[in-house]
Amino acid sequence: MANDKNAGSGKLGTFGYNALALSIFILLWTIVSWISESLFLPTPWTVLKSFLDLCTYGDVEGISLGMHIFKSTLRIFAGFVAACILGIPLGILMGLYPRVYDSTKSVIEPIRFIPPVAWIPLVIVLLVGFSRYAFIIWLGAFFPIFIGTLLSVRSVNPTHIDVPRSFGAKRLYIIRKIVIPSTLPDIFTGMRVGMGIGWDCIMAAEMIGGENEGLGVMILKYAELIRIEDIMVGMIVIGAIGFFINEIFIFVERRVFKWKEAIVIS
Numbered sequence: 001m002a003n004d005k006n007a008g009s010g011k012l013g014t015f016g017y018n019a020l021a022l023s024i025f026i027l028l029w030t031i032v033s034w035i036s037e038s039l040f041l042p043t044p045w046t047v048l049k050s051f052l053d054l055c056t057y058g059d060v061e062g063i064s065l066g067m068h069i070f071k072s073t074l075r076i077f078a079g080f081v082a083a084c085i086l087g088i089p090l091g092i093l094m095g096l097y098p099r100v101y102d103s104t105k106s107v108i109e110p111i112r113f114i115p116p117v118a119w120i121p122l123v124i125v126l127l128v129g130f131s132r133y134a135f136i137i138w139l140g141a142f143f144p145i146f147i148g149t150l151l152s153v154r155s156v157n158p159t160h161i162d163v164p165r166s167f168g169a170k171r172l173y174i175i176r177k178i179v180i181p182s183t184l185p186d187i188f189t190g191m192r193v194g195m196g197i198g199w200d201c202i203m204a205a206e207m208i209g210g211e212n213e214g215l216g217v218m219i220l221k222y223a224e225l226i227r228i229e230d231i232m233v234g235m236i237v238i239g240a241i242g243f244f245i246n247e248i249f250i251f252v253e254r255r256v257f258k259w260k261e262a263i264v265i266s
Protein backbone atom coordinates (compact mmCIF):
# COMPACT_ATOMS: atom_id res chain seq x y z
CA MET A 1 0.00 0.00 0.00
CA ALA A 2 2.83 2.36 0.88
CA ASN A 3 4.49 1.71 -2.47
CA ASP A 4 1.21 2.45 -4.27
CA LYS A 5 0.86 5.72 -2.36
CA ASN A 6 4.44 6.69 -3.17
CA ALA A 7 3.93 5.85 -6.84
CA GLY A 8 0.72 7.90 -6.92
CA SER A 9 2.31 10.90 -5.25
CA GLY A 10 5.29 10.61 -7.58
CA LYS A 11 3.04 10.69 -10.66
CA LEU A 12 1.14 13.68 -9.24
CA GLY A 13 4.42 15.49 -8.63
CA THR A 14 5.63 14.76 -12.16
CA PHE A 15 2.36 16.06 -13.59
CA GLY A 16 2.68 19.21 -11.50
CA TYR A 17 6.24 19.88 -12.65
CA ASN A 18 5.25 19.38 -16.29
CA ALA A 19 2.28 21.72 -15.90
CA LEU A 20 4.59 24.31 -14.35
CA ALA A 21 7.16 23.93 -17.14
CA LEU A 22 4.45 24.29 -19.79
CA SER A 23 3.05 27.39 -18.06
CA ILE A 24 6.48 29.00 -17.90
CA PHE A 25 7.07 28.22 -21.57
CA ILE A 26 3.75 29.82 -22.59
CA LEU A 27 4.50 32.86 -20.40
CA LEU A 28 7.94 33.32 -21.99
CA TRP A 29 6.45 32.84 -25.46
CA THR A 30 3.84 35.52 -24.70
CA ILE A 31 6.45 37.99 -23.42
CA VAL A 32 8.75 37.46 -26.42
CA SER A 33 5.86 37.84 -28.88
CA TRP A 34 4.83 41.13 -27.25
CA ILE A 35 8.38 42.48 -27.24
CA SER A 36 9.28 41.44 -30.80
CA GLU A 37 6.14 42.24 -32.77
CA SER A 38 8.34 43.27 -35.70
CA LEU A 39 9.44 39.66 -36.06
CA PHE A 40 5.84 38.55 -36.67
CA LEU A 41 5.92 36.07 -33.78
CA PRO A 42 2.25 35.45 -32.91
CA THR A 43 1.05 35.14 -29.32
CA PRO A 44 -0.16 31.77 -27.97
CA TRP A 45 -3.73 33.08 -28.07
CA THR A 46 -3.42 33.98 -31.76
CA VAL A 47 -2.15 30.47 -32.49
CA LEU A 48 -5.00 28.99 -30.43
CA LYS A 49 -7.55 30.99 -32.44
CA SER A 50 -5.92 29.79 -35.67
CA PHE A 51 -6.13 26.22 -34.40
CA LEU A 52 -9.85 26.57 -33.68
CA ASP A 53 -10.45 28.16 -37.10
CA LEU A 54 -8.61 25.30 -38.84
CA CYS A 55 -10.69 22.77 -36.92
CA THR A 56 -13.94 24.59 -37.80
CA TYR A 57 -13.42 25.97 -41.29
CA GLY A 58 -10.40 24.09 -42.64
CA ASP A 59 -7.39 25.50 -44.46
CA VAL A 60 -7.27 27.76 -47.54
CA GLU A 61 -8.61 24.88 -49.66
CA GLY A 62 -11.30 23.90 -47.15
CA ILE A 63 -9.48 20.77 -45.93
CA SER A 64 -10.02 20.29 -42.20
CA LEU A 65 -7.22 19.96 -39.69
CA GLY A 66 -8.58 16.55 -38.74
CA MET A 67 -8.14 15.32 -42.31
CA HIS A 68 -4.55 16.60 -42.40
CA ILE A 69 -3.85 14.76 -39.12
CA PHE A 70 -5.48 11.55 -40.39
CA LYS A 71 -3.50 11.51 -43.63
CA SER A 72 -0.15 12.19 -41.93
CA THR A 73 -0.79 9.56 -39.24
CA LEU A 74 -1.79 6.98 -41.86
CA ARG A 75 1.44 7.60 -43.80
CA ILE A 76 3.54 7.41 -40.64
CA PHE A 77 2.11 4.06 -39.59
CA ALA A 78 2.45 2.60 -43.10
CA GLY A 79 6.17 3.42 -43.17
CA PHE A 80 6.63 2.35 -39.55
CA VAL A 81 4.93 -1.03 -40.00
CA ALA A 82 7.04 -1.69 -43.11
CA ALA A 83 10.18 -0.84 -41.10
CA CYS A 84 9.17 -3.28 -38.34
CA ILE A 85 8.30 -6.08 -40.79
CA LEU A 86 11.75 -5.86 -42.39
CA GLY A 87 13.92 -4.50 -39.57
CA ILE A 88 13.05 -6.92 -36.76
CA PRO A 89 13.53 -10.24 -38.65
CA LEU A 90 16.65 -8.90 -40.37
CA GLY A 91 18.09 -7.73 -37.04
CA ILE A 92 17.41 -11.12 -35.45
CA LEU A 93 18.99 -12.93 -38.40
CA MET A 94 22.15 -10.82 -38.42
CA GLY A 95 22.35 -10.91 -34.63
CA LEU A 96 22.28 -14.71 -34.67
CA TYR A 97 24.67 -14.93 -37.61
CA PRO A 98 27.23 -12.11 -37.15
CA ARG A 99 29.13 -13.15 -40.27
CA VAL A 100 26.11 -12.17 -42.38
CA TYR A 101 26.27 -8.64 -40.98
CA ASP A 102 30.06 -8.46 -41.17
CA SER A 103 29.91 -9.52 -44.81
CA THR A 104 27.31 -6.90 -45.76
CA LYS A 105 28.09 -3.92 -43.52
CA SER A 106 30.01 -2.21 -46.33
CA VAL A 107 26.58 -1.76 -47.94
CA ILE A 108 24.37 -1.39 -44.83
CA GLU A 109 26.40 1.16 -42.88
CA PRO A 110 26.90 3.78 -45.64
CA ILE A 111 23.17 3.65 -46.39
CA ARG A 112 22.40 4.07 -42.69
CA PHE A 113 24.27 7.38 -42.61
CA ILE A 114 22.48 8.86 -45.62
CA PRO A 115 19.74 11.15 -44.19
CA PRO A 116 16.22 10.56 -45.54
CA VAL A 117 16.12 14.12 -46.95
CA ALA A 118 19.04 13.25 -49.26
CA TRP A 119 16.88 10.60 -50.93
CA ILE A 120 14.19 13.09 -52.00
CA PRO A 121 15.47 13.78 -55.58
CA LEU A 122 15.76 10.04 -56.27
CA VAL A 123 12.36 9.31 -54.74
CA ILE A 124 10.72 12.02 -56.86
CA VAL A 125 12.06 10.35 -60.02
CA LEU A 126 11.50 6.69 -59.13
CA LEU A 127 8.36 6.57 -56.96
CA VAL A 128 4.84 7.94 -57.16
CA GLY A 129 1.93 8.59 -54.81
CA PHE A 130 1.72 6.86 -51.45
CA SER A 131 4.98 4.95 -51.97
CA ARG A 132 6.92 8.24 -51.77
CA TYR A 133 5.64 8.94 -48.27
CA ALA A 134 6.10 5.37 -47.09
CA PHE A 135 9.67 5.09 -48.40
CA ILE A 136 10.96 8.26 -46.73
CA ILE A 137 9.32 7.37 -43.40
CA TRP A 138 10.51 3.77 -43.71
CA LEU A 139 14.08 5.03 -44.16
CA GLY A 140 13.84 7.05 -40.97
CA ALA A 141 12.32 4.24 -38.89
CA PHE A 142 14.13 1.19 -40.28
CA PHE A 143 17.67 1.58 -39.00
CA PRO A 144 16.88 2.30 -35.31
CA ILE A 145 14.67 -0.81 -35.31
CA PHE A 146 17.18 -2.93 -37.20
CA ILE A 147 20.25 -1.88 -35.19
CA GLY A 148 18.37 -2.09 -31.88
CA THR A 149 17.25 -5.63 -32.67
CA LEU A 150 20.70 -6.71 -33.88
CA LEU A 151 22.49 -5.40 -30.78
CA SER A 152 19.88 -6.83 -28.41
CA VAL A 153 20.32 -10.32 -29.90
CA ARG A 154 24.09 -10.05 -29.54
CA SER A 155 23.77 -8.97 -25.90
CA VAL A 156 21.80 -12.04 -24.75
CA ASN A 157 23.60 -13.65 -21.82
CA PRO A 158 25.54 -16.68 -23.21
CA THR A 159 24.74 -18.64 -20.04
CA HIS A 160 21.05 -18.48 -20.86
CA ILE A 161 21.84 -20.20 -24.15
CA ASP A 162 24.49 -22.66 -22.97
CA VAL A 163 22.38 -24.15 -20.14
CA PRO A 164 19.44 -25.37 -22.28
CA ARG A 165 21.87 -26.39 -25.03
CA SER A 166 23.66 -28.64 -22.54
CA PHE A 167 20.34 -30.36 -21.88
CA GLY A 168 19.87 -31.02 -25.56
CA ALA A 169 17.63 -28.10 -26.55
CA LYS A 170 17.43 -27.53 -30.29
CA ARG A 171 18.57 -24.25 -31.88
CA LEU A 172 15.04 -23.28 -32.94
CA TYR A 173 13.76 -23.85 -29.40
CA ILE A 174 16.53 -21.65 -27.94
CA ILE A 175 15.76 -18.87 -30.41
CA ARG A 176 12.02 -19.04 -29.79
CA LYS A 177 12.01 -19.49 -26.02
CA ILE A 178 15.15 -17.64 -24.89
CA VAL A 179 16.65 -15.29 -27.48
CA ILE A 180 13.47 -13.58 -28.69
CA PRO A 181 11.85 -13.09 -25.23
CA SER A 182 15.16 -11.73 -23.88
CA THR A 183 15.45 -9.20 -26.69
CA LEU A 184 11.83 -7.97 -26.75
CA PRO A 185 12.36 -4.98 -24.40
CA ASP A 186 15.28 -3.67 -26.49
CA ILE A 187 13.40 -4.35 -29.72
CA PHE A 188 10.47 -2.38 -28.35
CA THR A 189 12.80 0.48 -27.42
CA GLY A 190 14.17 0.44 -30.97
CA MET A 191 10.61 0.59 -32.27
CA ARG A 192 9.90 3.62 -30.09
CA VAL A 193 13.01 5.41 -31.38
CA GLY A 194 12.17 4.39 -34.95
CA MET A 195 8.64 5.77 -34.62
CA GLY A 196 10.05 9.08 -33.35
CA ILE A 197 12.48 9.43 -36.24
CA GLY A 198 9.83 8.34 -38.74
CA TRP A 199 7.51 11.03 -37.39
CA ASP A 200 10.35 13.55 -37.77
CA CYS A 201 10.46 12.64 -41.47
CA ILE A 202 6.83 13.55 -42.15
CA MET A 203 7.68 17.03 -43.45
CA ALA A 204 10.26 15.68 -45.91
CA ALA A 205 7.86 12.93 -47.03
CA GLU A 206 4.94 15.27 -47.63
CA MET A 207 7.08 17.82 -49.45
CA ILE A 208 7.41 15.34 -52.32
CA GLY A 209 4.09 13.51 -52.18
CA GLY A 210 2.19 15.73 -54.59
CA GLU A 211 -1.07 15.64 -52.59
CA ASN A 212 -3.00 18.41 -50.81
CA GLU A 213 -3.58 16.64 -47.49
CA GLY A 214 -1.18 16.17 -44.59
CA LEU A 215 0.31 18.31 -41.84
CA GLY A 216 3.52 18.88 -43.78
CA VAL A 217 1.55 19.96 -46.85
CA MET A 218 -0.54 22.30 -44.71
CA ILE A 219 2.58 23.95 -43.28
CA LEU A 220 4.01 24.46 -46.77
CA LYS A 221 0.74 26.03 -47.96
CA TYR A 222 0.80 28.60 -45.19
CA ALA A 223 4.53 29.21 -45.58
CA GLU A 224 3.81 30.43 -49.11
CA LEU A 225 1.16 32.78 -47.68
CA ILE A 226 3.46 33.88 -44.80
CA ARG A 227 0.78 33.01 -42.22
CA ILE A 228 3.01 32.21 -39.29
CA GLU A 229 0.25 31.43 -36.78
CA ASP A 230 -1.09 28.69 -39.09
CA ILE A 231 2.43 27.34 -39.64
CA MET A 232 2.89 27.16 -35.88
CA VAL A 233 -0.40 25.28 -35.50
CA GLY A 234 0.93 22.58 -37.83
CA MET A 235 4.25 22.45 -35.99
CA ILE A 236 2.60 22.21 -32.57
CA VAL A 237 0.19 19.50 -33.73
CA ILE A 238 3.07 17.45 -35.15
CA GLY A 239 4.97 17.79 -31.87
CA ALA A 240 1.92 17.00 -29.73
CA ILE A 241 0.98 13.88 -31.69
CA GLY A 242 4.59 12.67 -31.59
CA PHE A 243 4.62 13.24 -27.83
CA PHE A 244 1.43 11.25 -27.27
CA ILE A 245 2.59 8.39 -29.49
CA ASN A 246 5.83 8.22 -27.51
CA GLU A 247 3.88 8.22 -24.23
CA ILE A 248 1.75 5.32 -25.49
CA PHE A 249 4.92 3.36 -26.26
CA ILE A 250 6.26 4.09 -22.77
CA PHE A 251 2.94 3.10 -21.16
CA VAL A 252 2.84 -0.22 -23.02
CA GLU A 253 6.52 -0.88 -22.28
CA ARG A 254 6.01 -0.36 -18.54
CA ARG A 255 2.98 -2.66 -18.48
CA VAL A 256 4.34 -5.45 -20.67
CA PHE A 257 7.94 -5.45 -19.40
CA LYS A 258 7.39 -4.86 -15.68
CA TRP A 259 10.31 -7.15 -14.87
CA LYS A 260 12.76 -4.81 -16.59
CA GLU A 261 14.01 -2.46 -13.87
CA ALA A 262 15.08 1.06 -14.69
CA ILE A 263 18.36 2.43 -13.35
CA VAL A 264 17.72 5.47 -11.17
CA ILE A 265 20.58 7.58 -9.86
CA SER A 266 19.57 9.47 -6.73
